[in-house]
Amino acid sequence: MNVLHFVNAFFSDSAHWHGYDGIPTRLAEHLRYCLIALGIAAAIGLPVGLVTGHYGRGGNALAFLATAGRALPSFGLLVLMTILVGFGLLPVMVPLVVLAVPPILVTTYESMRSVDPSPVDAARGMGMQESRILFQVELPVALPLILSGLRSGAIQIVSTATIAAYVGIGGLGRYVIDGLYQRNYEKVVGGASLVAGLALVTLVLFWAAARLAVSRGVRRGA
Numbered sequence: 001m002n003v004l005h006f007v008n009a010f011f012s013d014s015a016h017w018h019g020y021d022g023i024p025t026r027l028a029e030h031l032r033y034c035l036i037a038l039g040i041a042a043a044i045g046l047p048v049g050l051v052t053g054h055y056g057r058g059g060n061a062l063a064f065l066a067t068a069g070r071a072l073p074s075f076g077l078l079v080l081m082t083i084l085v086g087f088g089l090l091p092v093m094v095p096l097v098v099l100a101v102p103p104i105l106v107t108t109y110e111s112m113r114s115v116d117p118s119p120v121d122a123a124r125g126m127g128m129q130e131s132r133i134l135f136q137v138e139l140p141v142a143l144p145l146i147l148s149g150l151r152s153g154a155i156q157i158v159s160t161a162t163i164a165a166y167v168g169i170g171g172l173g174r175y176v177i178d179g180l181y182q183r184n185y186e187k188v189v190g191g192a193s194l195v196a197g198l199a200l201v202t203l204v205l206f207w208a209a210a211r212l213a214v215s216r217g218v219r220r221g222a
Contacts (some may be wrong), residue, residue: 009078029170037096045104053112066102092164100153111142144201151206
């Protein structure tokens with residue numbers, strides 16, 4: 001039996017579309033975990049990256065923190081947090097946020113540093129406030145790279161949120177974990193296909209967001 005047969009069998013089974021273990025329910029749970037984790041990671045990474053990038057300070061410290069964050073094993077951090085605080089959503093959020101902050105933080109910093117200094121100097125020469133320079137001069141130019149950092153963080157969260165199933169939480173990871181335990185490879189392949197599909201949808205959404213949010217002139221110059 002090949003992979004395509006498993007995929008067809010999983011999605012054609014009406015039992016997988018209803019109830020607490022149905023695809024709509026598990027997909028909604030997975031999306032909720034991802035949106036919460038991405039929101040927290042963005043709330044941490046974007047402000048720090050924008051401010052440090054604007055002033056050009058702290059680049060080495062950010063690189064060190066990013067490297068340390070990427071080096072931490074997500075599953076090991078999940079187990080550690082579960083031991084410390086018990087089961088629940090918090091132990092899942094910590095490794096997901098730690099995983100997503102480095103690409104958001106570093107890419108935001110680098111995008112701000114890559115802005116042409118000429119218009120920034122001209123804005124300062126006109127007496128424009130630093131906050132206005134950041135949001136009106138630098139941010140529109142840096143936005144494509146900032147969105148790429150958010151996209152990277154989102155893809156990593158979508159792919160890694162399956163670990164929630166290890167601590168009894170829902171999400172698409174339930175199909176993978178339960179399928180392996182039950183030796184139901186139809187469920188394993190179906191769950192993996194859903195995660196891969198969600199990752200592709202995430203890429204499309206960020207592409208659409210970039211088309212809408214980034215000005216045409218910046219897109220042409222990128």
